[in-house]
Amino acid sequence: MKSVDWLIIDWGTTNFRAFAMNKEGVLVSKTERPLGLLQVKNNQFSSSLKVVLEGWLGEYQHLPILMAGMVGSAQGWIDTCYVETPTSINKLARKSHSFKLPWGAQATIIPGVRYRSPLGNFDVMRGEEVQLFGLQTLESKANFVALFPGTHCKHMQINANKLSSFTTFMTGELFSILLNHSILGAGLPKQQDSLNAFKKGISESNKKPLTNQLFYTRTHRLFADIDETEVSEYLSGLLIGEELKTLTTKNIYLVGDNKLCSRYQKACQILEIQVSVIDGDDVFLNGMLQIKKALNDEK
Amino acid sequence: MKSVDWLIIDWGTTNFRAFAMNKEGVLVSKTERPLGLLQVKNNQFSSSLKVVLEGWLGEYQHLPILMAGMVGSAQGWIDTCYVETPTSINKLARKSHSFKLPWGAQATIIPGVRYRSPLGNFDVMRGEEVQLFGLQTLESKANFVALFPGTHCKHMQINANKLSSFTTFMTGELFSILLNHSILGAGLPKQQDSLNAFKKGISESNKKPLTNQLFYTRTHRLFADIDETEVSEYLSGLLIGEELKTLTTKNIYLVGDNKLCSRYQKACQILEIQVSVIDGDDVFLNGMLQIKKALNDEK
Numbered sequence: 039m040k041s042v043d044w045l046i047i048d049w050g051t052t053n054f055r056a057f058a059m060n061k062e063g064v065l066v067s068k069t070e071r072p073l074g075l076l077q078v079k080n081n082q083f084s085s086s087l088k089v090v091l092e093g094w095l096g097e098y099q100h101l102p103i104l105m106a107g108m109v110g111s112a113q114g115w116i117d118t119c120y121v122e123t124p125t126s127i128n129k130l131a132r133k134s135h136s137f138k139l140p141w142g143a144q145a146t147i148i149p150g151v152r153y154r155s156p157l158g159n160f161d162v163m164r165g166e167e168v169q170l171f172g173l174q175t176l177e178s179k180a181n182f183v184a185l186f187p188g189t190h191c192k193h194m195q196i197n198a199n200k201l202s203s204f205t206t207f208m209t210g211e212l213f214s215i216l217l218n219h220s221i222l223g224a225g226l227p228k229q230q231d232s233l234n235a236f237k238k239g240i241s242e243s244n245k246k247p248l249t250n251q252l253f254y255t256r257t258h259r260l261f262a263d264i265d266e267t268e269v270s271e272y273l274s275g276l277l278i279g280e281e282l283k284t285l286t287t288k289n290i291y292l293v294g295d296n297k298l299c300s301r302y303q304k305a306c307q308i309l310e311i312q313v314s315v316i317d318g319d320d321v322f323l324n325g326m327l328q329i330k331k332a333l334n335d336e337k
Numbered sequence: 338m339k340s341v342d343w344l345i346i347d348w349g350t351t352n353f354r355a356f357a358m359n360k361e362g363v364l365v366s367k368t369e370r371p372l373g374l375l376q377v378k379n380n381q382f383s384s385s386l387k388v389v390l391e392g393w394l395g396e397y398q399h400l401p402i403l404m405a406g407m408v409g410s411a412q413g414w415i416d417t418c419y420v421e422t423p424t425s426i427n428k429l430a431r432k433s434h435s436f437k438l439p440w441g442a443q444a445t446i447i448p449g450v451r452y453r454s455p456l457g458n459f460d461v462m463r464g465e466e467v468q469l470f471g472l473q474t475l476e477s478k479a480n481f482v483a484l485f486p487g488t489h490c491k492h493m494q495i496n497a498n499k500l501s502s503f504t505t506f507m508t509g510e511l512f513s514i515l516l517n518h519s520i521l522g523a524g525l526p527k528q529q530d531s532l533n534a535f536k537k538g539i540s541e542s543n544k545k546p547l548t549n550q551l552f553y554t555r556t557h558r559l560f561a562d563i564d565e566t567e568v569s570e571y572l573s574g575l576l577i578g579e580e581l582k583t584l585t586t587k588n589i590y591l592v593g594d595n596k597l598c599s600r601y602q603k604a605c606q607i608l609e610i611q612v613s614v615i616d617g618d619d620v621f622l623n624g625m626l627q628i629k630k631a632l633n634d635e636k
Contacts, residue, residue, distance in 0.1 A: 112559075157541075157544060157545075159541070159545075159553045159556065159557075160553070160556040160557075160559070160560055160562075161552070161556065162556055162559065190552065205549055206549060206552040207546070207548040207549050207552070208519070208548050208549075208551050208552050209548050211519055211520065212519075212548055212551075215514045215515070215518045215519050216514070218518070219514045219517070219518045220507070220510055220511075220514050221510065242456075242458070244546070245456060246456075247506070247543070247547070247579050247580070247582075247583055248546070248547040248548065248579070249506045249507050249508050249511055249547065249576060249579050249580055250504055250505065250506050250507075250580075250583070252507050252511075253460070253489065253505040253506070253507050254458045254459070257458065257459040257460065257461055258458075258459075260411075260459075260461065261459055263459075277548060280546050280547070280548050281546070281548055281549075283546075284546055284549070
């Protein structure tokens, strides 16, 4: 482990992932633990981290650590507040919070980002902003739209190299609770892939208010307009359709894990939206590398 | 119990209610049991019913029974199918299903109703149609709109004395699963009444796609735009607002129980919709009485 020079940590509500990087910013080793915020009791963040690092790297006392995610929220280790849009990677670096760990090494937490919509509502995120700027430096584009599918999907708008606005859609979480806790998922057999049911969901989305439209998931099943095994696909299409039909561009980036991105990619194909799919981990590490450079430039 | 002439049963998914009526159609006695469809095992409907009647009335063998609700669904006692809109009370009576009970008495199940929207989607109901026609004969109106708040709220349109169309909104169920199973309800303190938070929810509803708008329930709480104790009221306003803003009339009936109707009534006041509130039980019993008369006229 001699070549490890610094550490990157993605510390979220349910997951903990750590990446050991060398001086050139190349990944040397990584680890993942079931140590999300919900698992850390009584604010034992530094001792939890110490246990992971001892088991994983042994020698780690001198390594500086860069962290992002919900670890910087009010429910996390240190509440780092939010940077307001429009924002750049330099602003994120400038507003990040550095402190000394009990074993002497330096830790830095990247702040979240907040956007106030013209209607006065706030959107917030923690973690995706790092991926976004990682993507931006990889692609060298000043203006684009990027989607980050997930529990709470983020649609981000980059204008003149700055993150100018973003919107959150609770698509993933709604899908999950509707399927697991509502009448729509009650008594379903094992679900199967179905492009037809997914397409039907997309085509029917946004034609009616969602609280009404969702009920057709029930009646389609009742009258065999969709098969019992395809309810999940129809519902997925309905919710992703509601989200994608808000887009005003026909050209986007999709950032995230393969499985979810390929579902969104299929939806975009149906809606004739051009897509570039980007691996979420790649741009996360690159984003952290860029933030590290920006932090060093400031010194 | 000599004066009891016939029985009315409202048999739903989670509730069983029975009403003993005299010859003049006046309520003599009623009972309620935790004997919804979900509690009746192995299709033991007639033996379950027998146990209730023996305990409640003793002598019941000669009494004809009129039933409505999910008891007539595929998951119920006998699948009575659906009558198509436009429909009248006479059509409901004509299409109801009569059969002999093991103890010799006659039972009749009122069918459900189905509406096919111009987009080709189906809405369905079982039980509310009885209340609707009970309301109609009480009010003697040929054209009106009636709302039946609940787990799945129904908006019904009466034209020329017939039920011409209706729409289902999953307002109640969405409210419940969002509060109990999503991040919006996570870690909330005891909730309190708040007209302001309810108003805010109504005023913000339908401005954005719901999958996006719902997330503001989270950020309003995060930034103290609404109090921790008022999240439930805001969410209720958001979902009821989405529903009520689809109305094209400014004059409606609200049918149901007091608590839920008074919540909808408040929302209508805010949206300047004129409301007549009608007790759900009254119009249910009256609807069953009218159906009984129609059945007798046919003989």
